[in-house]
Amino acid sequence: MTEQQALMNRIKENIQQYCDTYFDFTFKPDQPTVRLHEPTVSGEEIFAAVETMLSTFTTMGKKVRAFEQQYADYAHTRYGVMSNSGSSANLLSIAALSNPFTPDHLKPGDEVLVPALSWSTTIWPLIQHQLIPVMVDCDIHDFNLDLNKLERAIGPKTRAIKLVHVYGNPCNMDAIMMLARKHNLFVIEDCCEAMGATYDNRPVGSFGHVGNFSFFFSHHISTMEGGISVTHxxxxxxxxxxxxxxxWSREADEHAKYVEMYPDIDPRFIFINQGYNLRPTEVNAAIGQLQLPKLDALIDNRRETAAFFLKRFAKYEEYFHFQQETPKGKHVWFGFPMIVKKNAPFQVKDITAYLQRHHIETRPIIAGNMARHPAFKLYRHRIAGDLSSADTIMQQGMAIACHHAVDHAARDYVANILDTFITECVIQTSKLSA
Ligand SMILES: Cc1ncc(COP(=O)(O)O)c(C=O)c1O
Structure with missing residues (x-):
């Protein structure tokens, strides 16, 4: 063994020792805290990141290409294009579909149907490409696009559907693809909350023209920041x-073709289109390569936790309703969303404050109805019909943790605290009405 290899082994051992000692994200009954997210990476990913840094080959290269293929295989698609975030993946897909390189591409003024219950960067790329986002309501049961309202929203300028698999619950892809075929629409799947989810045993992201995923810290697996667009x-x-x-043409498979076409231009710098810099790094890809094989097991725990909460909270159906898994869908529970019913003796702010006092983090369901956010005053868009369900989700919804590290003790703790909250509210209400 060379001195260099010996040193590398010591680095690896030290990282592992550090993680064994300080990376403990399990629930501690004496200091109960249930955070919305916990890291998915361990010593081996951190060592892979350090090893990549030490190699000095850190900017996009072979590891990114290898990870793209690994992810495309997982997603049952032919190709993957990694970028530096899920937002960038959304941006790239819309930029490509709006580009003259794409036959019959999207043009300024074309309408794209999007769920009102979505994320900001599901929609901004449309605005950034002079497309008109048409905001469509969600279904109050599965939280995904309301299929009737979606069909009614289609007009003469509609060219695409940009859907979101909300909180990891797959959309009804049979219905959506049928509608898209009937009206000749592009379909872009924002799968940023739905990594590993399937519909009819087929991974989300593989149905439409492009599927976009996020590897941000809080997602099912992480590359720190990162995203990928998959397509056939x-x-x-x-x-x-x-x-x-x-x-530039450098990373295109057909680079040689461009080199031949433009022999007078330095092959390293042939600009054949406009562009951005949305590249990930080799460090992101090195982490991703180790994270991906762990994804299904991490999802299993999310599904177990959701099943536990649904069973345990079934007795509270008078006060809450919960997201329903789409038939034929495998939901991957980005979090556990809950809607407080109108007739409940408490409001969502009461319960979030109570949970917060007991160190249980909560958050809104995505960010509610995007059309209600101030940015929409600035940009052209269309609201298709009423957005009443997205409004309900914004006003009465919240989510709690449902990630890989929510273990049995954490689940019990959350359920017990919720029991106490409800008992206190119900006693208070009956005292008031006595
Ligand atoms: C539906 C949706 N789209 C896009 C994104 C953006 O992903 P990123 O944070 O990697 O940019 C998110 C983030 O969580 C999301 O929930």
Whole structure:
């Protein structure tokens, strides 16, 4: 063994020792805290990141390419284009579908149907490409696009559906793809909350023209920051690779073709399109390569926790309703969302304050109805019909943790605290009405 290898082994051992000693995210009954997210990475991912840094080959290269194929295989698609976030994946997909390199591409003024219950960067790329977001309500049961309202929202300018699998619950892809075929629409799946989810045993992201995923810290697996767009379409893949890095042809599979076409330009710098810099690093990919094989097991725990909460809270159906898993869908529970019913003797702010006092973190369900956010005053959009369910989710909804590290003790703690809260509220209400 060389001195260099011996040193590397010591680094590895030290990282492992550090993680064994200080990486304990299990629930502590004497200091109860249930955070919305806990890290998915362990010593081996951190060592892979350090090893990549020490190699000095840190900018996008072979590891990114290998991870793209690994992820595309997992997602049952032919291609993957990694970027530096889920937002960038959303941006790249819309940029590519709006680009002259795409036949019959989206044009300024075209309408794209999006769920009102979505994330900001589900929608901003549409605005950034002069497309018109058409905000459609969600279904109050599964929280995904309301299919009747979706169909009614289609107009002469509609060119695409950009859907979200909300909180990891797959949309009814049979119905959506049928509608898309009937009206000749592009389908872009924002799967940023739905990594590993399936519909009819097929991974989300593999149905539409492009599927976008996020590897941000709080997601099912993480590369720190990171995202990926998956597709079956070679042309779209090439366009996304070109737009991802400056508009040059260097990372395109067909780079040689461009070199031949433009012999007078330095092959390293042939700009064949406009572009951004949305590249991930080799460090992100090295982490991703180790995280992906762990994804299914991490999801199993989320599903167990959700099943536990649904069973345990069934007695409170008078006060709450819960997100229903789509038939034929495998829900991957980005969190556990709950809606406080109108007739409950408490409001959502009462329960979130109570849980917070007991160190149980909560958050809104995504960010509620995006059309209610101030940014929408600035930009052209259309609201299709009423957004009453998205409003209900915004006003009466909240989510608690449902991640891989919510163990039996944490689940029991959350359920017991909720029991105490409800008992106190019910006693208080009966005292008031006595
Ligand atoms: C539906 C949805 N789309 C896009 C994103 C953006 O992903 P990122 O944070 O990786 O940019 C998120 C983030 O959680 C999301 O929930």
């Amino acid at each position: 379409d070679f042309n779209l893949t090439e366009t996304m690779r070109i737009l991802r890095a400056h508009g």
